[in-house]
Amino acid sequence: MAPAAPVPAPALFLRGAVALSGRFPLLAGVDLEVAPGEVVLVEGPNGAGKTSLLRVCAGLVPLASGTVRVLGGDPADVRTGVRRRIGLLGHASHLYDDLTVAENLRFAVRAAGAPVDGIGPACERVGLVGRLLRTPAGKLSAGQRRRVALAALVARRPELWLLDEPHAGLDASARGVLGVLVAEAAAAGSTVVVASHEPELVAPLATRAVTVAGGRVVADRATPRPVSTAGTGVADVA
Amino acid sequence: MWRDALLVGGKDLRIEARSRVALAQIAPFGMIVLVLFAFALGPDQSPLVHAAPGLFWVAVLFSTVLAVQRSVAVEAGDATRDGLRLAGLDPAGIFLGKAAAVGAQLLVLQAVLAAGVLLLFGARVVHPWLLLGTCLAGAVGLAASGTLYGALSAGVRLRETLLPFLLLPVVAPVLLAGTRLWQSSLAGGAPDAGASWMRLLLVFDAVYVALGVVVFGPLTEAA
Amino acid sequence: MTTIAPPADPRLAEGAPATGPDGSARLRATLWTLGVLGAVSTGATVWLGIWVTPPDKVQGNLVRLVYLHPGVAWVALYLAFGLAALASLLYLWPRTRSLVWDRLAAAAVEVGVVFTACTLISGSIWGRPTWGVWWAWDARLTSTAVLLVLFLGYLALRRVPAEPHVRARRSAFAALFAAVDVPIVHFSVLWWRTLHQGATVLNPTLSPEIHGSMAWTLLLGIVALTVDFAWMLVVRYRIGLLEDRLGAEELDRAIDARRAEGGAA
Numbered sequence: 001m002a003p004a005a006p007v008p009a010p011a012l013f014l015r016g017a018v019a020l021s022g023r024f025p026l027l028a029g030v031d032l033e034v035a036p037g038e039v040v041l042v043e044g045p046n047g048a049g050k051t052s053l054l055r056v057c058a059g060l061v062p063l064a065s066g067t068v069r070v071l072g073g074d075p076a077d078v079r080t081g082v083r084r085r086i087g088l089l090g091h092a093s094h095l096y097d098d099l100t101v102a103e104n105l106r107f108a109v110r111a112a113g114a115p116v117d118g119i120g121p122a123c124e125r126v127g128l129v130g131r132l133l134r135t136p137a138g139k140l141s142a143g144q145r146r147r148v149a150l151a152a153l154v155a156r157r158p159e160l161w162l163l164d165e166p167h168a169g170l171d172a173s174a175r176g177v178l179g180v181l182v183a184e185a186a187a188a189g190s191t192v193v194v195a196s197h198e199p200e201l202v203a204p205l206a207t208r209a210v211t212v213a214g215g216r217v218v219a220d221r222a223t224p225r226p227v228s229t230a231g232t233g234v235a236d237v238a
Numbered sequence: 239m240w241r242d243a244l245l246v247g248g249k250d251l252r253i254e255a256r257s258r259v260a261l262a263q264i265a266p267f268g269m270i271v272l273v274l275f276a277f278a279l280g281p282d283q284s285p286l287v288h289a290a291p292g293l294f295w296v297a298v299l300f301s302t303v304l305a306v307q308r309s310v311a312v313e314a315g316d317a318t319r320d321g322l323r324l325a326g327l328d329p330a331g332i333f334l335g336k337a338a339a340v341g342a343q344l345l346v347l348q349a350v351l352a353a354g355v356l357l358l359f360g361a362r363v364v365h366p367w368l369l370l371g372t373c374l375a376g377a378v379g380l381a382a383s384g385t386l387y388g389a390l391s392a393g394v395r396l397r398e399t400l401l402p403f404l405l406l407p408v409v410a411p412v413l414l415a416g417t418r419l420w421q422s423s424l425a426g427g428a429p430d431a432g433a434s435w436m437r438l439l440l441v442f443d444a445v446y447v448a449l450g451v452v453v454f455g456p457l458t459e460a461a
Numbered sequence: 462m463t464t465i466a467p468p469a470d471p472r473l474a475e476g477a478p479a480t481g482p483d484g485s486a487r488l489r490a491t492l493w494t495l496g497v498l499g500a501v502s503t504g505a506t507v508w509l510g511i512w513v514t515p516p517d518k519v520q521g522n523l524v525r526l527v528y529l530h531p532g533v534a535w536v537a538l539y540l541a542f543g544l545a546a547l548a549s550l551l552y553l554w555p556r557t558r559s560l561v562w563d564r565l566a567a568a569a570v571e572v573g574v575v576f577t578a579c580t581l582i583s584g585s586i587w588g589r590p591t592w593g594v595w596w597a598w599d600a601r602l603t604s605t606a607v608l609l610v611l612f613l614g615y616l617a618l619r620r621v622p623a624e625p626h627v628r629a630r631r632s633a634f635a636a637l638f639a640a641v642d643v644p645i646v647h648f649s650v651l652w653w654r655t656l657h658q659g660a661t662v663l664n665p666t667l668s669p670e671i672h673g674s675m676a677w678t679l680l681l682g683i684v685a686l687t688v689d690f691a692w693m694l695v696v697r698y699r700i701g702l703l704e705d706r707l708g709a710e711e712l713d714r715a716i717d718a719r720r721a722e723g724g725a726a
Contacts, residue, residue, distance in 0.1 A: 022624045023712050028719040048723070060320055062459075064626075078459060083326035094321025096249070096312065098256040107249050111242070111325035136256070145316075214723025215716075383638075390634055394621050403617060404635065407610040408642045411649035418653070438649055445641050456553070457634055 009072050011036045011160055011191035012057060016066035019056050026052035028215035029066065034193065034208075036159075039186045041202045041223070042195040044212035050195035051090070053212060054162045057193070058088040071159055084113050087158030089166050093149035097138030101128060101148050104137050108152040122155035126177055143169045150174075154181060161185055161192040167201055175201065239451075242331025243338065246322070250339030253312055260343040264304045265350045271297040272354050286359040291420030294355045295413045298376065301347050302340075302409070303402045306384035309340050310392050310401075319392065319458075329455030333385060337450060341381035348373045362425035368432065372419040375439040379412050382446035389458050415439040488699050495692040502685035509678040526587045528678050532686035534580040538605065540690060541573025542612075542643070549636035552629055560705060563629035566636060568697035570615050572690060577609045604650045611639040625705060 012034035019027040027049050034040050042050050055061045056068055059075030059082070073080035095104050105119050123129065126147045132140075137148065146169050153161070161182070167175050182192055182205050194202045199209070203223060211219035254260055275293045279285050286293075313319040322332055352373070355361055363369055387405045391397035415435045422432045510528040517524035548566035551557045584602060585595050596602070618635050619628065 018716070020624055020712070022622070023708060023715060025712070025716045025719045028716045058324055060323060076459070078323070078326055078329060078455065081326060083324060086324070088324055090317075090320075092317035092320065094318050094324070095316050096253055096318060097315060098253045099249075103252065107245065108321065108325065110245055111322065111327050113326070212723075214721060215719045216723050218723045386638060390618075390631060390638070393627075394618070394623075394631070396621060400614075400617060400621070403610075404614040407607050407614065407646075408639060410607055411642070411645045414649040414653045434652065438645065438652075442645055445645070449638065449641060453634060453637070456630070 013069040018065045039192045041206040041209040048212045049215040085159040087153040088162040090164045093145040095137040102133040114156045118155040122151045163194045239331040242328045243334035246335025247338040268297045268301040290359045290361040291417045295416040302380045306388040310388040330451045333450040333454035337381045337385040344377040365423040368423040379443040499688040506682045528682040530583045532683040536690045537576035545569040546640040549633040552633045564701035572693045600651045
């Protein structure tokens, strides 16, 4: 627990979370708590439930039983407004193929109620410049689509970042940018949960590693505190 | 709610402006339906004039199914429906925005089809305002009920075949009211009971718009 | 801070209530009572309708359809549809949300479709000799046909496989959307018909005069068909219940298997 401040409400709280797809249990009883400012790496084999865990936290998948609280609210209930404070970078980029990159970003940022003047800087950060902004999203490569989705995420400035295999399809330079962006977000007090098969890319940033298997959390350990996020007042991890 | 509706409706119309699906595919389809009806009824002008209002509304109903399917398909690629939910948009706003976009496209389709009916079938308009009002009220009802059924069928496998089956019987009153009101506004039709048909159309509009605003959230969330 | 304690047993929110053993015993008893009542009243109606009541002056033996047709129509158009709409609303209302209502709505519609089809068929059989046509664009006939299509759409939607609560929610909404349309369809078809031309099919001279034994048989027929409907409803409900229970058992096994994938338990 953080010694200086009163105990912060967890950014993420799951208790006995069961989520179903048809008759198949995506999550079979997940217990997890993440304090604000933590950077958590979620590991696990294919089909372990990592993606489902993040989708539950983003409010896309309702729970069949158990509890989920994100930033103090139920993400499955749109009226709580917590979804505007969550950013999910998933397998899909949520782009309309007929609209240009700039139009897509403008819509995504305005829809989330964030100021549009954050778009320009965000685009520059992820290397979306010039003609690319006026290109219809349908003409982009898979990696470029990921960059657009990342730019939308940065421009939205969410308090909770949920990154699902964020490195997939990105080239070396974009991976470098992603690392910096995550570190900056954590330094600014955002909570980051990263599901990844490439722990070596995330490990330098993560304060904690959680292993998921069979739709449950099976291991949870603190990782050595990275230099880049030191001094941000992140709560200790037992 | 209104802000989200404007945002979503504007987005859908912008997509239509870029892709021209309604104008380049659905409108010609509606015209083909009209021409096929003309082939089926023979070259004589008089049965065509008599049937014009009904043929117009049948063509509009078929076009509505296509427009709704397009509206659903826009949110199906690259999981953009999830994108709308992740952004935390008000579901009532999403409903109104998408319905307004479908309604606007239907008005354009109606204009094209009306021109076709008047030119090809030689119908003459006596009460243009009644004609316009009927088109407007019909578009609202079809867009609202269509968007509602589109959302209902969105996550369902086989939605392409299911949607017309579910939607068309429900919008039958629009066909009946629209046809009767058009008969009243075209030359040769008896101007009977126009007010009660218009009331019926408006009740249909009000019921499905209200239903959409109230239930679109529970309908699309937790899918 | 993080616990890896064994999680609370994840029972599905509403797998339990209706699946208790006493529930099924009560169902079986209801089934027997309704079955016996239905058989007796239906038998009595058939006996009265065919052998006791007299033929009509104008329609002859054809009039005996009056003991069947109105009862079937009453069950199909009011009882089945009303019950389905009510059960769907009760499912959608958060405080009464339970798969019980979903099963009831599904059963009511499925049995209702049979009764609606019977209404149209018996009406058609009656119409052919009296009106000279199998089908007439009469207001009641037309709106009944639209209702049948709405019912069939609901069943088609139910056939799409989905998780029980997803399917229940989707179906309940479909029922709701269709239900609000029914009065509008009714009025539109009524005006469409009456404004087009005067009613010719329901010629008052053909309407049978009903009195004495005929009235009692007619009434008994309605009661018998209502009981038959209730019996079919409970049978169908019970099948749905058993299906759901089987599904819930599979789910428990699936959750155990899923946990075993993780190696920890």
